[in-house]
Amino acid sequence: MNLSTSLPNDLPWSEQQAFLLLDGATLSDLPDRLKQLSPGANAVALYDCPSFTALRDISPLLVAIEQSDEAIFQFYLQQAHEEWGVLLFSPEPAHGVAQHLRKLLTVELPEGLPVILRLADAAVARALFGSGDQRLFGPLSCVVTADGVEVNWQQHQPRLAECPELLTPYRLSAEQNSVLDHADRRRVLLELDAHLLTHxxxxxxxxxxxxxxxxxxxxxxxxxxxxxxxxxxxxxxxxxxxxxxxxxxxxxxxxxxxxxxxxxxxxxxxxxxxxxxxxxxxxxxxxx
Incomplete structure (x- = not known):
């Protein structure tokens, strides 16, 4: 199976706004690359807020996608196996989605210590939205992630018509924390694979x-x-x-x-x- 040609067919492209959440910590020069691929793209830097100003250069970018044939989306599809992006759908505009996602940039471990999450990492998104906690969805109607190891796409959708409010700071459960630890390990192995492929x-x-x-x-x-x-x-x-x-x-x-x-x-x-x-x-x- 090829991830670039196997995207689920039942995604709500015509009914809702599509977004890509791209990882600026993995993709070097992400803002410049976005300008080259989609000069008029509407993008919001999640780190464009007081707590993360110093890290803005490596911020995750929330990019609105109007059509699936856009250059930036096709670029994402071709590289989806590297798991540095997440496809989102929402009835709300970029501002509302960004505000919700910013609530999850910093969360608490089960023992109460704060940690920063790499939300644009596909494995991190799977760990969160696959946990069943409806508060995490907020304005999101669908979260789609590529699994480069199993070579498939996974969809997560809220079970409730209206999701409970997400209060901050959000505290991870022990199970979520364990799955996120696995996601960290997975990222290291993917980076190792890229290193070995290069050298x-x-x-x-x-x-x-x-x-x-x-x-x-x-x-x-x-x-x-x-x-x-x-x-x-x-x-x-x-x-x-x-x-x-x-x-x-x-x-x-x-x-x-x-x-x-x-x-x-x-x-x-x-x-x-x-x-x-x-x-x-x-x-x-x-x-x-």
């Missing part, structure tokens, strides 16, 4: 991210077992494995010691050294 395309097996997902999860499991529990460490570990290209660690005693022998040096420093040794080894054999 080691010849080493990847599988035409799609869904076919590569098991390999990505295996890299994460191996890195975590070494104590590499942050994205940077995972990426360095993936670089090591990609450059060794199946060559067993037993044939690389220096790298093996750095990864597996007890040491007072933090594993985060040792993985950087291991990645450099792997790069040198690959270069000596004429590999990237």
């Amino acid at each position: 080691f395309p010849e080493r990847l097996r599988g035409e799609s991210v869904s076919e590569r997902w098991q390999m990505l999860e295996q890299l994460e499991t191996e890195a975590s077992s070494l104590g590499l529990d942050n994205p940077s460490g995972l990426f360095y570990y993936a670089n090591v494995m990609a450059r060794l290209d199946g060559s067993p660690l037993s044939q690389h005693p220096q790298i093996n010691r750095l990864l597996h022998n007890p040491s007072l040096q933090p594993i985060g420093e040792r993985i950087v050294l291991a990645a450099e040794l792997a790069r040198q080894w690959a270069n000596e054999r004429g590999r990237p």
